[in-house]
Amino acid sequence: MAAPRDPSPAVTPKNHLLVVDDEPTVRELLRTALRYAGFDVNSAATGREALNLAAQHPPDLVLLDVMLPDMDGFEVIRRLRAQPRSPRPGERGSVPVLFVTAREARHDRINGLQLGGDDYIIKPFDLEELIARIHAVLRRTRGESGSTLTVGDLELDPEGHLVTRAGKAVQLSPTEFRLLHFLMANAGRTMSKAQILQHVWAYDFDGDPSIVDTYISYLRRKVEVQEPKSIHTVRGVGYVVRGPRP
Incomplete structure (x- = not known):
């Protein structure tokens, strides 16, 4: 998990991320790196805390671990998808979810994406690649420009x-x-x-x-x-x- 050598271009404060991971060191690493890259970041250690934060302060993207102490990340994304969300102009209604987890089995990856995950990254990860993937997901999910x-x-x-x-x-x-x-x-x-x-x-x-x-x-x-x-x-x-x- 080497520190990024050259952070991605600054993004606007509206890009609010929610990091969900029960490991304090991982949460702190991601909070620091993502804030340095220009994002506004909240974090949660449990699935229930994540769902409450997402309801109170809807994020633009969720970084979600699968292995959590109260419910797994697959259950979290099911419940996130069930939460009502009022999108901003040009956005979709469902919050993008990027799994960041040590669960590397192929059936877990497929399950995560079939449940509506937008990407699936295996720990340990490279921070530069993670930030690039976050930008890619945000570009894909903010409503592609173009004609009908x-x-x-x-x-x-x-x-x-x-x-x-x-x-x-x-x-x-x-x-x-x-x-x-x-x-x-x-x-x-x-x-x-x-x-x-x-x-x-x-x-x-x-x-x-x-x-x-x-x-x-x-x-x-x-x-x-x-x-x-x-x-x-x-x-x-x-x-x-x-x-x-x-």
Whole structure:
């Protein structure tokens, strides 16, 4: 956990982080490094304390350990996702969560991201890389700029974080939204599972593509409620979004 040699560019005070870890040395290290990098930082030693702080002072991003004394980080993210949150203009409703933990088993990583985590970092970590990943998650989750994407009767507004199908709103999780945004931004082009992992999760799961299939099925249940279908499987290659054929 070497100290960063050159901190990331200063960010505005609105970037408020919540560090959740039961190890005092880790909390102090992260508080010091992240404040030095320009963030406003609160910390919690338990899941319950984290949930209370998140409700009282909604963070822009949570750094979450899995192993906590009262409940594990997976339960914390479930409860965080259930908490109401009023986003600022251009933000999504769910707070981004970056797991920082010693739990390195592949099934733990997959579980963390399937529950809605935005990244998963294994301890011991490099502070420069951690700060870079925080900036990357914040960029991805603050609402990508750009025009509304339209494929058939399916529309996605990146700035408003809105999706509609035939004029009816479709409620997506943050990860589902990023996945659909990536596919629609590349409409007509087949995206491999490796490309999807890289652009949607920025993580390769040691080459395991199963989470892509899982989230495609989630999307289909919400988006493909009527004909024509928009999300297509190209066997042995990946997935493509395309409009109805003439």
